[in-house]
Amino acid sequence: MVELDLAGEYWGLSYLLWMAPKYYIERWDYLWNHKGVGTVSRIERGSHHAIGQPNEINVFAISYLHEHGYKNVHDDLWQSWLESKYSITKNSTEGKVLQRALERSYDFNRKMYYILGFWALEKGSSMPEKIVANELIAATWRCTIPTTRAGSTG
Helix, strand or coil: CEEEECCCHHHCCCCCCCCCHHHHHHHHHHHHHCCCCCEEEECEECCEECCCCHHHHHHHHHHHHHHHCCCCCHHHHHHHHHHHHHCCCCCCHHHHHHHHHHHHHHHHHHHHHEECCEECCCCCCCCCCCCCHHHHHHHHHCCCCCCCCCCCCC
């Protein structure tokens, strides 16, 4: 069983654009290829929720995946959501341009927070204050990272 954060708890409570059907398709693929049994989706955290936010597409995506499966659905999923949310005709030029622009939020967040094979998000609902690179490197390479430069006294 996999818990999915659709409310954006780890994405600044939806302050960070995280329109990531691609991510959830990848999670489903991993789940089913490893004999997973299902998902639990969290769509709110306190007074913050995904409904009515741009990240609502993630809720739509999970519903769509339940109905249509996860193979070869990425573009149709996006176009169906744009049509239902913004009345943009499926597969129109406008829909395709908007899809390309919005789906990049997945790539932006992945480049910021997926480091050395780990999602480097702070535990909790706050915006990340810093990325602790030394801890990530040390955990990945099983080594100690010096906190001072050679020859320095501090």
